[in-house]
Amino acid sequence: MPVRDLDLLIDAARAAGEIAERFWGQSPETWEKPDGAGPVTEADLAVDRMLHAELLAARPDYGWLSEETADTPDRLDRARVFIVDPIDGTRSYMAGQRTFAHALSVVENGRVTAGVVYLPLRDKLYAAAAGQGATLNGAPLAISPRREIAGAAMLAAKPTFDPRHWGGQAPGLERHFRSSLAYRLALIGEGRFDAMMTLRKSWEWDIAAGSLIAEEAGGQSSDRTGAPLRFNSIDAQTDGVVTANPVLHAALMDRLTV
Secondary structure, three states: OHHHHHHHHHHHHHHHHHHHHHHOOOOOOEEEOHHHOOEEEHHHHHHHHHHHHHHHHHOOOOEEEEOOOOOOHHHHHOOEEEEEEEEEOHHHHHOOOOOOEEEEEEEEOOEEEEEEEEEHHHOEEEEEEOOOOEEEOOEEOOOOOOOOOOOOEEEOOHHHHOHHHHOOOOOOOEEEOOOOHHHHHHHHHHOOOOEEEEOOOEEHHHHHHHHHHHHHOOOEEEOOOOOOOOOOOOOOEEOOEEEEOHHHHHHHHHHOOO
16 A cells, blocks of 8 residues: 555656646745745645645545645544645745755554655655655665764754753754755755754654655654654644664764753
8 A cells, every 4th residue: 555655646746846837936926824834825725736636536535634725633533644745845936946845645543654755846756655665766765874973964954053952062063954844854865964853843744755755765763852753643743853864863862952
């Protein structure tokens, strides 16, 4: 089932990319979401409508959780759930940047079983199915083997390096940034960077697909306390994300002040 679901997600992600490309660079209509939740464009909504229609037509017994669809509690009673972010990195998309992504996943009883992160304007399609490894455009991925914190390349926002999170002294990490959390996780799976971290509450649709890609490439993901990530929760959030190979992950957790 995970492999068949992955094929479905890959096809849907490519269709999402076709829609997003039509609006990209054309000044799509934009709105601000309530409660400071950020912007949404007509492209986000068009992609969401297509994904909702196509994925649930193929799997009508699955639940649905998307950043751009009003949430309903019926998903909590489903064994399998689609968790998607139609466009992760909407601000980048609006700015004409190419690093936005489509993040699509299937979650079964709290665990991700299939995931795709697709960057159509970078022609990068990351994919993973549970127990089947992870790929980029069909080529197998392997996570960075780096074991030491000092000098490790970390994908993170600046506040992550505040000394108060590290017992008063931030570790000697080399900071890098990408706006899309899904892309950050996929880059860890690719081995381009050594670790990623966010200490803020994280929406499940931002991280579900990418976390599986990183894990199937040999990584370990947890929340900021070290607890395993679980999905399809009531509030659809995790308590941050920490991802690296198991040795570096353990070293980071030893230094991190929760």
